[in-house]
Amino acid sequence: MNTPASREGNLIRYIVYFIGYLMVAGVIKLVAKNSPIHIWDLILFATISLMILLFFIYRFNREQRFFDRSFSGSWLSNFGLIISLTIVVTALRICTAWLQSYGKIKFYGFQIAYLQHESVATYWFLVVAVGLVLPILQEFLTTGFLFNYAFRSNTVATAILGIITSGILFSLLNWQSSVPLLVVNALFGAIFAWSYLYTQTMWMPVYLAALNGVILLIMT
Numbered sequence: 001m002n003t004p005a006s007r008e009g010n011l012i013r014y015i016v017y018f019i020g021y022l023m024v025a026g027v028i029k030l031v032a033k034n035s036p037i038h039i040w041d042l043i044l045f046a047t048i049s050l051m052i053l054l055f056f057i058y059r060f061n062r063e064q065r066f067f068d069r070s071f072s073g074s075w076l077s078n079f080g081l082i083i084s085l086t087i088v089v090t091a092l093r094i095c096t097a098w099l100q101s102y103g104k105i106k107f108y109g110f111q112i113a114y115l116q117h118e119s120v121a122t123y124w125f126l127v128v129a130v131g132l133v134l135p136i137l138q139e140f141l142t143t144g145f146l147f148n149y150a151f152r153s154n155t156v157a158t159a160i161l162g163i164i165t166s167g168i169l170f171s172l173l174n175w176q177s178s179v180p181l182l183v184v185n186a187l188f189g190a191i192f193a194w195s196y197l198y199t200q201t202m203w204m205p206v207y208l209a210a211l212n213g214v215i216l217l218i219m220t
Contacts, residue, residue, distance in 0.1 A: 010149040020052040021137050028129045037121045049133045056140045063148055085195055089212050096184055097219040106178040131217040135209035142170040142189055143196045143205050159197055166193035188212055
């Protein structure tokens, strides 16, 4: 029960992490509905999100003791990969925004909510909450903990299945009532998962997810 090798322990832990994520997502939704945003709303968001984020980081780092990682260098050492994936994520996000501007793809739910209650405070809150906090937590759920618990075998088939599953789960966590947006989100999720497997560090998918979230908010 105390190591990632325990199926029962993994299921319980994952449910706990998922509940923590839902707490943060719920607070964000609650705060975003208020116009104007009050200081107590921000304090509530900061408290809950920081608590869950630190809990995720602590638990993930603790579980890494049970794994032998072949990649021991810094993720920043692979500068070419960082630049390449940054360009890919940025280009895909720009293409999606272009299709949205021409009515080919629907807008995200939070984009519509922001346009209905447009304000400077709401915009910056969404940049932090939806552009940074949620993507980071999602990567721990859809990549870090997922591969620790369900896709630990060092085989090509397992890696491919894990990447596909991670992409689908990422899309579900960012649920939209639009099939094209679900596909786009699944593609982003798969890219983030692949970057994790390639670099063997959470810093890469976390960086890419945050980049994707911030660009999405900037182009709203």
